[in-house]
Amino acid sequence: MTTAYAPGSVTTVFVPQSDPEEGSLGVSFAVEDGVHATVKPTDETVIRLDGTVTSFEPVAGVLDSIGVTADVSLEADIPVGCGFGASGAATLATALAAADVFDLELSREDVLTAAHRAEVAAGTGLGDVFVQEQGGLVWNTGDGRDRTERDDRIEYTSTGGIATQDVLRDEGAITKVADAGTEALSTFHPGDSLQAWFNASWAFAKRTELPTQSVEQTVERVLDNDGAATMAMVGETVLATGVEGVLDESTRITNDGAHVR
Ligand SMILES: Nc1ncnc2c1ncn2[C@@H]1O[C@H](COP(=O)(O)OP(=O)(O)OP(=O)(O)O)[C@@H](O)[C@H]1O
Ligand SMILES: CC(C)(CO)[C@@H](O)C(=O)[O-]
Structure with missing residues (x-):
């Protein structure tokens, strides 16, 4: 058996592309907390999340696409469904561990492509795995993916999940995301605070109309404390910087990418 780890990631702004192969445009960063996947060859695929058998579409999909069946035990340090890219991290960590334990002739690039395609097919992600594979602050504003190393401390509070699949399938929501996202990305400078x-x-985020009342109230609380805050795409999660002890949890941007442990 082999265990692999992939960091979670947070997307702040995104713009879906008509060809999903290369990922979406956007600005995201990897976070220290992530998902560990332990993969053992078996006759039939079984997937567990924190000990409970669960269906995990992109994880099952990536195993299918690389042609193996396995017992997969996932341990998540991050909440699932809350905008930390847990689905991407689970899929990438599973693919890395499977390639190792089955001794497959797959390059890191092949593994990454398989994980990305499984996420897109399941509708659970558009490019998280590209961020999780490398770590750091990763962006694509239209000229290809680029990355820088950062170690900012982030505070966050998660009050609930939002299924990424539901948002990506909602044409009205995606039109608002694309319009507002294109405008926001035109103001992005990697060296800015x-x-x-x-x-x-x-x-x-406000222009997308995705923030819930609880997200709005939590962002207000951070602004009142002279910090800056936004919503993790896509989850009922507020991320804050420039404050200490205002939100429930804290993590950091990590520059370590996914790896076999
Ligand atoms: N206990 C669980 N709670 C929520 N989702 C679960 C659970 N077990 C498995 N899943 C699967 O996890 C995936 C969650 O995907 P989703 O993309 O919504 O979350 P995420 O990756 O954590 O967040 P995001 O992509 O918005 O950053 C779905 O495929 C769902 O079927
Ligand atoms: C779909 C998404 C933009 C928001 O959840 C992100 O998860 C991604 O880039 O995969």
Whole structure:
């Protein structure tokens, strides 16, 4: 058996592309907390999340696409469905562990492509795995993917899940995301402070109409404490920078990408 780890990731702003192969445009970063996948060859695929058998479409899909059946035990340090890219991290970690334990002739690029395609097919992600594979702050504003190393501390509160599949399938929501996202990305400068970018991201988030009342109230609380905050895409999660002890949890941007442990 082999265990692999992939960091979670947070998307602040995104613009879906008509060809999903290369991922969406957007600005995201990897976070220290992630998902560990332990993969053992078996006759029939079984997937467990924190000990409970569950269906996990992109994880089952990636195993199918690489042609193996396995017992997969996932342990998540991040909440699932809350905008931390848990589905991408689970899929990428599973693919890396499977390639190793089955001794498949797959390059890292092949594994990444398989994980990305499984996420797109399941409707659970548009490019999280590209961020999780590399770590750091990763963006694509239209000229290809680029990355820089950062170690900002982030506070967050998650009050619930939003199924990414439902948002990606909602044409009205996606039109608003694309319009507001294109405008926000035109103001992105990689060297700017996270505080400035979170303010621009929050302006984007409000235009998408995705923030719930609880997200709005939590963002207000951070602003009242002289910090900057935005919503994780897509989950009922508020991310904050420039504050200490205002939100429930804290993590950091990590520059470590996914790896076999
Ligand atoms: N206990 C569970 N709670 C929520 N989702 C679960 C659970 N077990 C498995 N899943 C699967 O996890 C996936 C969650 O995907 P989703 O993309 O909504 O969340 P995420 O990756 O954590 O967040 P995001 O992509 O918005 O950053 C779905 O495929 C769902 O079927
Ligand atoms: C779909 C998405 C933009 C928001 O959840 C993100 O998860 C991604 O890039 O895969």
